[in-house]
Amino acid sequence: MSDALEQVAFDIETTGFDVDDVVTVVGFSLPLGVRVFCQTAERTRDGLEEDVQDRVEEHVIVSVHDSEAPLLEAVAEFVQMRLYDDNVLLVAYNGETWNGGFDVPFLRTRFAANGLDWPFLDVPYADLFPVIRKLFNTTVDGESQSSLTAAYDVLCGDEFGEIDPFDDSKEAVVAFNEGRFVDVIQHNVSDVLRTAALGSVAERYCSKSDFQVKSLTPTSHG
Template identity: 65%
Template structure:
């Protein structure tokens, strides 16, 4: 059985427990689904502006708060991913400082009293797979340097098709852009990252065995069902 890969990535206001999720994006075979919250600020025509900058089909939903964003993500995951033949993919989703995307989501969902949405969803982190199964070392005048971040690995292995799409040189710029209300830039950055993750996932599927993916279940020990 071949699972349909769905890449995902999040943006936040920082790395602390009191920081908030600002964007969650999923790259599915038919395009990209993005959820963005505005912190109560009004915005119109965001999806249209994003589509003008992105060649892929993109659907954007705008939410006034983090809680509403997380509720929207939960509805989407329950409808589109749960009990389906899909494989959720992230790059460094659980490894940066012992984890980023999934641990961050767990904390924010718990603080809002919202249920974990990824029940019955298999998951694989691409970062350890790429580091073990591909050579990402670049040589230059300063010596050999192994690439490990998403952008560097993507540039090395996939050729950088989405490099010109990203409005930021570094992911931390998404924080100041969100604070300034530049929601279009933050969404396009997230789209670029989920497309990079999707491309690396497809590359890994073409060159690695199923056992290399180290697939795990995201179903919690206790569920409501």
Template identity: 60%
Template structure:
């Protein structure tokens, strides 16, 4: 039986140890589940505003702090992902000696004393799959290695136009300014692009190209 592809992506306030997770999104076959923290600020009708701009089914929940967001992600993973036939994928989420999303998440979970949510499931990073097994050279002659660039080169799909940001760094400013709808729509665009690239790779690459690894920790309380 083929594993169900679940794409994952986070947004943060920066890259340092003290920075926080602001958004965590998951794309599954039936839609997208997004968790966003507001830092204690009011954020009314974010889900309705996002649904007005996104054709895919999206469920959004707002949380007053990073800790509450991380706890909600842990609950979601326990109810939806753990003990299911899923393959968690990300784009530059975690590679050998590099990657962003999973290393950053581990640090924040440990700082907040929240359990690791991705137990009993395999993970594969799509960055090496798509850049090593597809031609990602654009019309300008430059090879693409970022999510937006690779997606535009290989898929030319609708999700590139969905993203309200020209650069992912704008997600930090959007959070600081309380523009939670833009922030969530950006995350939705990223997880949908990641999922579409994963589906493309499944169609044209071998199983061995995916380099699966287990995310189950050695010790779990």
């Protein structure tokens, strides 16, 4: 990893873990705040960005989409415009490692299910989970704290815990089904900021070789 690489943390929310579940929110960290894409399952909800901004001090830009397909299309456009740069490193926490990870495999399946091209071409990616787990002591009362929230609390404090309306990520599924989109977005923003904070700590205390950077470009594309 080059010192010049700008880390862009990302995190997704979904309706569950099954193959036919869908992406509900995708968030990316940027130098000036968080860029969020949210779908509403064809339900009308105006003023989401303003309502989120009322709750969160960090600058948040929200785009709202009727369903999963247009959300993924908007994410693809964002990736092409913002991440196709040699100076950007995409990072996630357990995005594609422990137990197969979550975010990246889920996105692959949903892009394929919607017949959309994989957008992360020539985008370097590193997972923060193995860096944090192997190179930092996160043990509390004899047990390693390996979840995103727990690792963040141990190494960074609890600043973004005040943003998160949920005690458990599973609550985001219920909130989405009930149409509480602001809560889901707020949770996603908190997890994006937690991931970004852990990335900064890892970058500050770990060597370049500790980041197992890989390309997300598929074998066949274009």
